[in-house]
Amino acid sequence: xxxxxxxxxxxxxxxxxxxxxxxxxxxxxxxxxxxxxxxxxxxxxxxxxxxxxxxxxxxxxxxxxxxxxxxxxxxxxxxxxxxxxxxxxxxxxxxxxxxxxxxxxxxxxxxxxxxxxxxxxxxxxxxxxxxxxxxxxxxxxxxxxxxxxxxxxxxxxxxxxxxxxxxxxxxxxxxxxxxxxxxxxxxxxxxxxxxxxxxxxxxxxxxxxxxxxxxxxxxxxxxxxxxxxxxxxxxxxxxxxxxxxxxxxxxxxxxxxxxxxxxxxxxxxxxxxxxxxxxxxxxxxxxxxxxxxxxxxxxxxxxxxxxxxxxxxxxxxxxxxxxxxxxxxxxxxxxxxxxxxxxxxxxxxxxxxxxxxxxxxxxxxxxxxxxxxxxxxxxxxxxxxxxxxxxxxxxxxxxxxxxxxxxxxxxxxxxxxxxxxxxxxxxxxxxxxxxxxxxxxxxxxxxxxxxxxxxxxxxxxxxxxxxxxxx
Amino acid sequence: xxxxxxxxxxxxxxxxxxxxxxxxxxxxxxxxxxxxxxxxxxxxxxxxxxxxxxxxxxxxxxxxxxxxxxxxxxxxxxxxxxxxxxxxxxxxxxxxxx
Numbered sequence: 001x002x003x004x005x006x007x008x009x010x011x012x013x014x015x016x017x018x019x020x021x022x023x024x025x026x027x028x029x030x031x032x033x034x035x036x037x038x039x040x041x042x043x044x045x046x047x048x049x050x051x052x053x054x055x056x057x058x059x060x061x062x063x064x065x066x067x068x069x070x071x072x073x074x075x076x077x078x079x080x081x082x083x084x085x086x087x088x089x090x091x092x093x094x095x096x097x098x099x100x101x102x103x104x105x106x107x108x109x110x111x112x113x114x115x116x117x118x119x120x121x122x123x124x125x126x127x128x129x130x131x132x133x134x135x136x137x138x139x140x141x142x143x144x145x146x147x148x149x150x151x152x153x154x155x156x157x158x159x160x161x162x163x164x165x166x167x168x169x170x171x172x173x174x175x176x177x178x179x180x181x182x183x184x185x186x187x188x189x190x191x192x193x194x195x196x197x198x199x200x201x202x203x204x205x206x207x208x209x210x211x212x213x214x215x216x217x218x219x220x221x222x223x224x225x226x227x228x229x230x231x232x233x234x235x236x237x238x239x240x241x242x243x244x245x246x247x248x249x250x251x252x253x254x255x256x257x258x259x260x261x262x263x264x265x266x267x268x269x270x271x272x273x274x275x276x277x278x279x280x281x282x283x284x285x286x287x288x289x290x291x292x293x294x295x296x297x298x299x300x301x302x303x304x305x306x307x308x309x310x311x312x313x314x315x316x317x318x319x320x321x322x323x324x325x326x327x328x329x330x331x332x333x334x335x336x337x338x339x340x341x342x343x344x345x346x347x348x349x350x351x352x353x354x355x356x357x358x359x360x361x362x363x364x365x366x367x368x369x370x371x372x373x374x375x376x377x378x379x380x381x382x383x384x385x386x387x388x389x390x391x392x393x394x395x396x397x398x399x400x401x402x403x404x405x406x407x408x409x410x411x412x413x414x415x416x417x418x419x420x421x422x423x424x425x426x427x428x429x430x431x432x433x434x435x436x437x438x439x440x441x442x443x444x445x446x447x448x449x450x451x452x453x454x455x456x457x458x459x460x461x462x463x464x465x466x467x468x469x470x471x
Numbered sequence: 472x473x474x475x476x477x478x479x480x481x482x483x484x485x486x487x488x489x490x491x492x493x494x495x496x497x498x499x500x501x502x503x504x505x506x507x508x509x510x511x512x513x514x515x516x517x518x519x520x521x522x523x524x525x526x527x528x529x530x531x532x533x534x535x536x537x538x539x540x541x542x543x544x545x546x547x548x549x550x551x552x553x554x555x556x557x558x559x560x561x562x563x564x565x566x567x568x569x
Binding site for chain 2: 079080081083084176177190216217219220221222223283284286287289290291293294301305308309310311312313314315318319320321322324325326329330333335338339341342343345346355356358359360361362363364365366368401402407418419420421444
């Protein structure tokens with residue numbers, strides 16, 4: 001879809017303006033935009049050529065945009081207007097993309113529900129009683145409802161890949177360092193990745209070609225050459241070895257999802273792939289979410305200490321500097337964020353660091369070592385991206401936080417952030433009229449293999465350019 | 472003796488981080504702390520003897536010493552653009568000595 005749009009040079013203005021109008025029309029239904037961006041100026045500035053020339057896109061609102069308000073979904077940044085563009089904004093503009101909106105997200109990208117944005121929840125286009133998932137939920141909703149063919153997200157635990165599952169679209173988290181994070185408002189630096197949503201694997205290939213590449217302004221950015229992902233796309237599964245994460249399947253109680261997944265695996269075998277069940281150590285799988293939670297919160301409490309209301313953001317009154325900061329941070333952050341900062345800070349106390357933070361970092365290495373063992377033998381690791389369709393927004397949270405279903409089946413995807421390995425979610429099927437996805441993870445910088453397996457899945461399911469019917 | 476992890480403990484901790492917690496929020500943290508302890512037990516179940524901490528995904532150095540050339544400059548006005556209270560390029564804060 002993106003390639004066709006870019007080739008249709010005369011249709012650029014009409015297409016972008018239609019997308020802009022559609023985003024506004026849908027806002028009352030999905031509440032998926034924080035700030036609309038009038039595309040007029042960008043349209044005047046379109047390059048003559050470009051892989052995304054005249055393609056309307058959306059940016060998650062933690063992407064800094066010069067002169068355009070960037071809030072990261074938090075009240076404390078609700079007046080913040082960056083004086084520079086993120087590297088990916090420059091890359092998108094150079095390729096001819098036109099961004100029409102800054103999308104809703106969980107506050108400071110912490111959370112998996114998209115219910116904590118200061119502008120309220122985003123609603124799932126397949127069923128507005130349900131959540132989009134988060135933290136990149138607004139971007140997911142805008143792609144799923146057909147407003148734009150591509151939207152940027154960010155993924156620290158599964159914040160692109162889980163909403164992709166809940167919204168029936170493709171969600172990509174490339175290798176750590178593949179896309180520059182310069183100008184992205186950070187959450188947890190050692191886990192943060194720029195990711196994105198599309199509705200087809202072809203569009204995912206084009207997008208990565210545009211976004212990837214070395215940036216001297218991001219010290220974690222890779223020097224590796226960027227392949228032509230579209231030209232290399234090959235869905236032939238003969239000779240491919242795929243490992244099913246047995247621990248995840250075992251801990252999904254919803255047998256409809258298990259059956260859907262097993263049927264898909266049979267079809268991958270029929271396409272020539274060798275698909276085997278591979279079990280990780282169960283104790284290690286249980287430790288992924290705790291290790292993630294600790295590392296992410298510890299890094300976040302340090303990273304976000306600059307949000308004080310004085311240098312930027314919303315400032316509250318106070319008798320002295322300390323009171324100004326305290327009042328600004330109390331009113332500026334939602335309750336979830338403040339609680340997470342407390343937990344993060346606790347883990348960083350000198351007396352706790354070895355027992356909590358350092359232990360989590362060691363467990364991280366053991367998890368990655370186990371992934372390496374698996375990926376020595378297999379080209380990809382595969383499992384359902386979630387055990388169920390998107391939860392109802394008003395559902396009572398009765399799941400035991402320490403149950404194996406929650407720890408393993410619902411939260412294993414953070415292993416992709418621990419390792420930095422490329423990981424993608426693709427639609428797999430439907431339950432109760434709502435989509436559910438499958439997740440594929442490959443070796444570092446082997447996005448080509450990841451796209452190949454994802455393309456094979458797309459061919460099996462036929463869910464290319466899938467979008468919700470908006471009533 | 473280890474300090475009791477009650478409502479007051481978390482309020483004090485929050486204050487060190489320059490924000491307040493309501494009674495309800497602090498109580499919620501007391502409950503979450505129980506979950507955190509459960510999570511710690513799950514981490515302890517993984518043998519990490521002799522394992523080095525993993526700080527970043529890749530150990531490969533990508534940093535370098537850049538050339539001593541001016542780049543990506545912003546003006547003082549731009550640097551101060553998001554400051555709520557300012558006068559002539561300075562942050563405005565309450566007097567320290569009264």
